[in-house]
Amino acid sequence: MSQKGDFEAVRKDIAKLLHQPEYDDGSAGPVLVRLAWHSSGTYDAETDTGGSNGAGMRYEHEGGDPANAGLQHARVFLEPAKAAHPWITYADLWTLAGAVAIEEMGGPTIPWNGGRTDYVDDSKLAPRGRLPDGAKGADHLRWIFYRMGFNDQEIVALSGAHNLGRCHSDRSGFEGAWVNNPTRFSNQYFRLLLSLQWKKKTLKNGVQQFVNYDEDSETELMMLPTDIVLTQDKAFRPWVELYARDKDRFFEDFAKVFAKLLELGIQRDERGVITNTDNEKGGYHS
Numbered sequence: 001m002s003q004k005g006d007f008e009a010v011r012k013d014i015a016k017l018l019h020q021p022e023y024d025d026g027s028a029g030p031v032l033v034r035l036a037w038h039s040s041g042t043y044d045a046e047t048d049t050g051g052s053n054g055a056g057m058r059y060e061h062e063g064g065d066p067a068n069a070g071l072q073h074a075r076v077f078l079e080p081a082k083a084a085h086p087w088i089t090y091a092d093l094w095t096l097a098g099a100v101a102i103e104e105m106g107g108p109t110i111p112w113n114g115g116r117t118d119y120v121d122d123s124k125l126a127p128r129g130r131l132p133d134g135a136k137g138a139d140h141l142r143w144i145f146y147r148m149g150f151n152d153q154e155i156v157a158l159s160g161a162h163n164l165g166r167c168h169s170d171r172s173g174f175e176g177a178w179v180n181n182p183t184r185f186s187n188q189y190f191r192l193l194l195s196l197q198w199k200k201k202t203l204k205n206g207v208q209q210f211v212n213y214d215e216d217s218e219t220e221l222m223m224l225p226t227d228i229v230l231t232q233d234k235a236f237r238p239w240v241e242l243y244a245r246d247k248d249r250f251f252e253d254f255a256k257v258f259a260k261l262l263e264l265g266i267q268r269d270e271r272g273v274i275t276n277t278d279n280e281k282g283g284y285h286s
């Protein structure tokens with residue numbers, strides 16, 4: 001067992017559990033990134049509710065939200081790290097795992113700070129329905145992400161996480177991966193958005209997505225309607241173009257915006273101690 005607060009030791013164990021040869025594309029990384037995002041992405045700036053503090057996904061109200069289908073895999077992958085470092089809170093573990101996964105898959109270093117507690121404050125509970133719906137358009141994306149406090153540039157940068165992982169028909173109804181190497185963080189998603197021809201396809205379950213189909217390629221790649229919208233909307237498109245041609249700029253902007261995502265709803269004092277949670281109840285703080 002590591003010393004309380006030794007996040008470096010936890011990072012090492014998270015890095016070790018990423019390799020999962022039997023699972024998806026051989027890595028737990030993508031689904032861990034999605035766990036970190038869905039933990040944080042319930043935040044509403046106006047009412048200061050939702051967000052990663054409290055690790056609400058442990059309970060049915062949030063864990064059983066259809067938007068979170070499949071994320072139990074991510075939580076199970078992390079159990080050995082929790083067992084080895086029982087002092088870490090789930091709220092910290094889930095957000096830290098997203099940051100470590102991005103770094104380990106070749107992405108930028110994500111600034112991350114600990115101190116979230118697992119104390120569930122009922123007055124901060126988010127209703128279901130706050131996460132985005134991939135079948136919708138630009139207005140929906142703005143409605144969802146402006147609510148968290150993000151702007152158009154940040155929406156596009158965050159969407160670049162779709163360089164990673166895949167859709168599962170038994171989770172979201174969509175099917176397939178966005179890029180050919182979905183366990184390597186890069187700006188490939190933006191390049192493919194612009195360089196391939198995307199055609200609407202209706203799956204057997206009635207769900208509509210976009211696919212690239214050309215006779216030469218064996219694998220069919222996919223885009224959600226909300227991904228394609230980034231190339232169609234006048235304000236989103238210039239950011240897609242920038243990130244497609246400038247990988248370093250994408251990495252820099254992604255690191256900032258992902259770090260911001262993980263901090264939604266968290267207030268810290270000058271020492272970094274979180275002030276708007278009950279640190280006496282179910283938390284670690286330095």
Ligand code: ZEM
Binds near residue numbers: 224
């Ligand atoms: Zn996703 N995402 N996402 N996303 N996402 C899926 C998978 C992954 C949207 C969405 O509907 C979906 C962000 C934003 C948005 C990841 C990270 C981030 C899936 C497939 C869907 C349907 C789920 C499945 O079937 O397993 C929509 C509409 C978004 C609005 C812009 C942001 C922001 C992310 C992080 C910064 C990741 C890594 C995956 C892959 C998960 C996996 O299991 O492989």
